Amino acid sequence: MAQSKEQRILEFVQENAVKGDPQSVVEHIDKYCSQKEWAMNVGDEKGLILDKVFKETNPTTVLELGTYCGYSAIRMARLLKKGSRLLTVEMQPEHAAVAKPMIEFAGVQDKVQILEGATETIIPSLKTKYEVDQVDFVFIDHFKNFYTSDTKLLEKCGLLKKGSVLLADNVVYPGAPDFLEYVRTSGHYDCTNYPSHVEYSDKLDAMEKAVFKGN
Ligand SMILES: O=c1[nH]cnc2c(O)c(F)c(-c3ccc(F)cc3)cc12
Numbered sequence: 352m353a354q355s356k357e358q359r360i361l362e363f364v365q366e367n368a369v370k371g372d373p374q375s376v377v378e379h380i381d382k383y384c385s386q387k388e389w390a391m392n393v394g395d396e397k398g399l400i401l402d403k404v405f406k407e408t409n410p411t412t413v414l415e416l417g418t419y420c421g422y423s424a425i426r427m428a429r430l431l432k433k434g435s436r437l438l439t440v441e442m443q444p445e446h447a448a449v450a451k452p453m454i455e456f457a458g459v460q461d462k463v464q465i466l467e468g469a470t471e472t473i474i475p476s477l478k479t480k481y482e483v484d485q486v487d488f489v490f491i492d493h494f495k496n497f498y499t500s501d502t503k504l505l506e507k508c509g510l511l512k513k514g515s516v517l518l519a520d521n522v523v524y525p526g527a528p529d530f531l532e533y534v535r536t537s538g539h540y541d542c543t544n545y546p547s548h549v550e551y552s553d554k555l556d557a558m559e560k561a562v563f564k565g566n
């Protein structure tokens with residue numbers, strides 16, 4: 352079986368980054384994907400926005416929708432305070448199969464749990480199967496056409512509390528117009544837009560922060 356791009360990224364990290372050092376893993380994924388092969392990690396420019404919003408939130412329970420190779424999970428886990436945890440949902444088995452060793456190489460496997468499956472089936476099981484009460488921070492970075500339905504599902508399952516922060520990638524490119532419309536007009540969120548660029552490119556993109564106002 353030929354090696355996938357994601358497997359090549361993992362191999363580059365394992366052969367060049369410092370084991371157990373999440374910052375080194377993040378830097379090496381960015382180095383490979385900016386110099387060798389483009390890949391859909393949130394990247395260094397939008398990663399700095401993620402870091403800033405994450406630090407402001409100082410979350411205890413973090414949910415990520417869309418693991419891919421584990422870049423943003425590692426980026427957030429490196430900032431997680433003691434006793435906190437990050438659950439990341441990945442629908443594609445071949446991506447989860449790369450993210451798992453990537454997260455282990457970074458040394459953050461004790462803080463990060465990869466949940467393989469569809470968000471629409473996993474979100475309703477978070478309280479019962481994964482002992483989640485509510486989530487403080489949600490990074491949304493999976494299929495654009497699931498952003499809105501998954502946001503409504505989080506509300507319906509009682510997983511959001513007053514002040515829970517949603518941060519969504521790619522709201523300009525590839526774009527999530529229905530998500531923007533929903534969070535900006537539903538009356539349940541205070542929204543902030545963070546203009547940026549598509550990772551490793553000069554194409555315009557943006558992230559949207561939506562802070563839940565409570566039921
Ligand atoms: O499918 C995606 N899931 C999550 N994040 C993405 C992303 O950050 C992208 F830039 C892109 C992207 C794909 C093709 C392009 F030409 C530009 C951006 C896609 C995704």
Ligand SMILES: [Mg+2]
Pocket residue numbers: 391392393492520521
């Ligand atoms: Mg993205």
